[in-house]
Amino acid sequence: MSSTKSVVQSTHRIPFQDLGRLHASIGDELDDAIRDVVSRSAFVGAASCSSFEREFADAHEATGAAGCGSGTDALVLALRAVGIGPGDEVIVPAMTFVASAEAVVIAGATPVLADVDPTTLLLSAETVNAVRTESTRAVMPVHLYGHVVPFDLIENWRSQGLLVVEDAAQAHLGSWQGRMVGSAGHAACFSFYPGKNLGAFGDGGAVISDDSAVLARVATLRDHGRASKYSHDEIGMCSRLDGIQAAVLSVKLRHLAAWTSRRQRLAEIYADRLGSLLVPWEAGAVHHLLVARLEAGARDRVREAMTNAGVGVGVHYPLALSQQPSLAPWHNDAAGAEAAGASVLSLPMDPLMTAAEVEIVCDLLQDLL
Ligand SMILES: Cc1ncc(COP(=O)(O)O)c(C=O)c1O
CATH class of the missing domain: 3.90.1150.10 (Aspartate Aminotransferase, domain 1)
Incomplete structure (x- = not known):
């Protein structure tokens, strides 16, 4: 010894x-971006949010992105947007942050915990098959630690008629065999919690998808199920990515x-x-x-x-x-x-x-x- x-x-x-050292290294850019939002009082529903959504989608080669209030909300919104609800079972790995399963419960569905591969700690075909039932509607592969769940597995689940919502909270810019995270599932969900690879100055999240209908539904649900200013088609949430967070995220992106x-x-x-x-x-x-x-x-x-x-x-x-x-x-x-x-x-x-x-x-x- x-x-x-x-x-x-x-x-x-x-x-x-x-984080202090990281932010100090780009301090002037961050200060300018925040000052700009404050000078325009563009705090909610801001241009900085839509431009960040475009940049974030492009970075992942996705059709589009919808920002929201947290990674947990991104999962809830994506699950609801792809059509998951009461009576549906969603398979979630048992080794992940609690939010992966919590989101399934908040969306009104039933989380089914699958074991993980003992070496990779990710979902595998075997661990998913072991818990699959007639009521299984979706699988939530989690790209734990930023290690990407192989897309051939995800595509196999899709070909079996399952919906796939990727939990990419830890996997910004992750890829598998040259394809970006989010391109294999129906939707992928990100967290911008400050310590994440892309972190905001508070909470934030986003859903990316190649399905415009899914993105449109996320955009409605995150904003009180709003059809127009004071007309609301369904019960949604208040979970918008605010202007300051979006501006910070654009700089860091x-x-x-x-x-x-x-x-x-x-x-x-x-x-x-x-x-x-x-x-x-x-x-x-x-x-x-x-x-x-x-x-x-x-x-x-x-x-x-x-x-x-x-x-x-x-x-x-x-x-x-x-x-x-x-x-x-x-x-x-x-x-x-x-x-x-x-x-x-x-x-x-x-x-x-x-x-x-x-x-x-x-x-x-x-x-x-
Ligand atoms: C794997 C995983 N899923 C979901 C979340 C939830 O994200 P948030 O904390 O932004 O709600 C996190 C973040 O901690 C996470 O690591």
Whole structure:
């Protein structure tokens, strides 16, 4: 353990991510964009929102995008827009953020928790087949950590008559074999929570789709089911992407491809050092999170030691959805997801991190094992 001590002592503080540094690097652009919105009082239903929607859709080679108030709302709106409602079962992976399943419940449908592949931690043909019933209407593949669920699986589900709503909250600009995230499902949903690869200065979300009818329905539902100013065809929500968030997102979108390449380069350095210790990914992954698998008994000890050494780490997610109290009525067997929850450790990942910092994190982790 003497080498551990020396690495720990030589470690300077390496944050899990550093939003302040990222925003400072483009501070003038952000200030100008916000000042512009304020000077026009263009806070809701603003031009900045429609122009961001166009830019975000183009970045994903999608027909269009509809902004909304959060990633959770994007999922609810997309589910409703593709026609999911009471009586429908929607298959959701048991290893994801709670919002994936929560959105199904809010949309009035029934979440069916599927286990995940024990290696990739993503949905697979086998885990979906294991929970599929006559009432299954849709599948929600989650591109967890920015690792993209293979599109041949998604296309197979579609060819079997299932609706597919992709949870791309962690996968902005993700791709699979050269095709952008969102191009395989009926709709894909993004979160702009501040810490996401594309993050706002508050909450925000968007749905992208190649189906104009789905986009039009999302646009109606997010705005009180409005048909005209004071005529409302159905019960909707108040979930619009506001003008300031859209302006901030447009600025950051201009830098996203470079930031994503940088994440991919850092992930390669991590992979060279840590190899099979990492949750594997395919080309096109965008590395929202960089996740190691440790022995269940070691994870919490290593987590604490890294934190004490000044290295920011996290756990995504400690509980599988099959262990979440709020989802008790829908618990299913999900041994793979539950084992993952006990063993995953997210390491620092930030586009402005240096290669030397990655090396320090890897030295420390290896010394602690
Ligand atoms: C996989 C996944 N789905 C959905 C969401 C919900 O997004 P939001 O927090 O913007 O509502 C998140 C964000 O935390 C997420 O990581």
